[in-house]
Amino acid sequence: IDIKTLRGATGGVVTIDPGYKNTGSCQSAITFLNGEEGVLRYRGYSIEELAEKADFLEVAYLLIFGELPTKVQLDKFYNDILDEAIVDDDIKKIIDAFPKNAHPMGVLSSLTSALTAFNPSSVNVDSEEEMYNAIVKIMGKFPVLVAWTMRKKQGMPLHYGSRKLGYVENVLTMMFQKPNDEYEINPIVKDALDKLLILHADHEQNCSTSTVRIVGSSHAGLFASLSAGISALWGPLHGGANQAVLEMLEGIKADGGDTKKYMAKAKDKSDPFRLMGFGHRVYKNFDPRAKIIKVAADEVLADLGVNDPVLDIAKGLEQEALSDQYFVDRKLYPNVDFYSGIIYRAMGIPVEMFTVMFALGRLPGWIAQWREMRLRKEPIGRPRQIYTGENYRPFVKLEDR
Numbered sequence: 001i002d003i004k005t006l007r008g009a010t011g012g013v014v015t016i017d018p019g020y021k022n023t024g025s026c027q028s029a030i031t032f033l034n035g036e037e038g039v040l041r042y043r044g045y046s047i048e049e050l051a052e053k054a055d056f057l058e059v060a061y062l063l064i065f066g067e068l069p070t071k072v073q074l075d076k077f078y079n080d081i082l083d084e085a086i087v088d089d090d091i092k093k094i095i096d097a098f099p100k101n102a103h104p105m106g107v108l109s110s111l112t113s114a115l116t117a118f119n120p121s122s123v124n125v126d127s128e129e130e131m132y133n134a135i136v137k138i139m140g141k142f143p144v145l146v147a148w149t150m151r152k153k154q155g156m157p158l159h160y161g162s163r164k165l166g167y168v169e170n171v172l173t174m175m176f177q178k179p180n181d182e183y184e185i186n187p188i189v190k191d192a193l194d195k196l197l198i199l200h201a202d203h204e205q206n207c208s209t210s211t212v213r214i215v216g217s218s219h220a221g222l223f224a225s226l227s228a229g230i231s232a233l234w235g236p237l238h239g240g241a242n243q244a245v246l247e248m249l250e251g252i253k254a255d256g257g258d259t260k261k262y263m264a265k266a267k268d269k270s271d272p273f274r275l276m277g278f279g280h281r282v283y284k285n286f287d288p289r290a291k292i293i294k295v296a297a298d299e300v301l302a303d304l305g306v307n308d309p310v311l312d313i314a315k316g317l318e319q320e321a322l323s324d325q326y327f328v329d330r331k332l333y334p335n336v337d338f339y340s341g342i343i344y345r346a347m348g349i350p351v352e353m354f355t356v357m358f359a360l361g362r363l364p365g366w367i368a369q370w371r372e373m374r375l376r377k378e379p380i381g382r383p384r385q386i387y388t389g390e391n392y393r394p395f396v397k398l399e400d401r
């Protein structure tokens with residue numbers, strides 16, 4: 001039924017669905033999600049198989065272009081990305097202008113938006129070729145911004161990676177290589193980061209992705225749309241949860257490690273405290289990504305010889321929640337962010353950078369969704385409302401109020 005017929009048939013009735021709990025905003029062929037059964041697939045491939053067998057760049061290609069790449073396609077994609085893996089020198093001045101204690105998500109969002117000024121050709125993209133050029137530009141420049149955001153915070157000189165390295169290896173090198181130091185990539189760390197980025201790469205119409213699509217639907221440029229998505233991801237109810245989880249676990253540890261006390265707080269409706277990393281709008285079963293990350297966290301910590309007491313607190317909370325009636329009734333299970341921070345920390349990534357790492361993983365998903373929206377020529381996103389304000393009131397002059 002088309003919208004004109006519907007309007008005619010309903011007399012212009014507007015449906016109201018706060019939080020869009022039951023409202024589809026688009027048709028999409030990218031990610032399949034069954035929250036009741038805990039199933040997640042990218043372009044039909046299961047997240048479990050992709051996390052085990054693919055690397056992040058292959059998954060990025062799959063999400064954006066719809067098929068797993070051949071070797072030739074993947075090589076071309078990566079070479080095109082590497083050709084764009086530099087940013088204008090003036091970006092360094094912008095980074096320098098931020099205070100050292102600025103939150104990296106605010107810095108990343110601003111820098112991504114600022115890229116438009118240096119790459120104006122990325123804005124008016126109507127053909128597939130123009131879209132492709134904008135896509136490889138941002139796939140190349142984004143990891144540089146991610147790494148530099150961290151290095152600026154740590155007072156380290158800014159650093160480019162190397163054409164000889166793969167995408168994820170370059171991310172690690174750009175983040176961690178110290179001046180005059182031979183940085184050796186630990187294969188366990190590289191594999192874990194590949195997995196984490198793959199698991200975060202897309203999740204259908206979540207808050208940040210919907211933001212990217214709706215901003216892009218006005219034909220604002222790709223980088224501006226992504227910048228808006230980064231801001232949406234920042235919030236603790238969305239991507240910011242990974243930072244919030246670790247801070248919560250640290251808080252519990254500092255308070256003596258009494259998980260029962262915090263379980264009680266989470267259930268107390270007069271207390272705003274929520275168990276961060278638990279619950280999901282769509283999953284009413286185990287988040288399949290959390291299952292994979294939990295195993296990866298064990299492996300990374302064991303391989304790196306890290307003994308992290310917050311992992312024990314996390315496991316304790318999970319056990320209690322799984323048998324607690326409040327959590328069982330509301331189907332609140334650990335989500336993707338519950339264990340990811342523990343891995344990031346073991347890798348030496350500062351807590352404030354966790355959501356930035358999520359953004360790096362989500363980049364191909366946002367791009368894929370933006371490209372799909374543009375190729376389908378979707379109309380501008382423009383929800384309606386039900387007005388609840390005052391009726392007509394005559395204006396009262398300042399001196400008469």
Ligand code: ACO
Nearest residue numbers: 236237238239241266274275276277278279280281330335
């Ligand atoms: N701790 C305690 N109670 C919770 C939690 C939690 N983490 N999450 C939900 N609940 C309760 C609510 O209080 C509510 O209880 P009620 O029915 O008695 O009022 C019920 O479960 C339903 O919760 P809603 O907030 O209505 O669920 P919604 O789908 O709107 O929210 C959300 C989902 C935002 C993820 C929520 O579960 C939450 O705040 N979790 C903690 C933050 C978090 O981990 N976010 C990351 C999400 S994953 C991601 O974005 C990558």
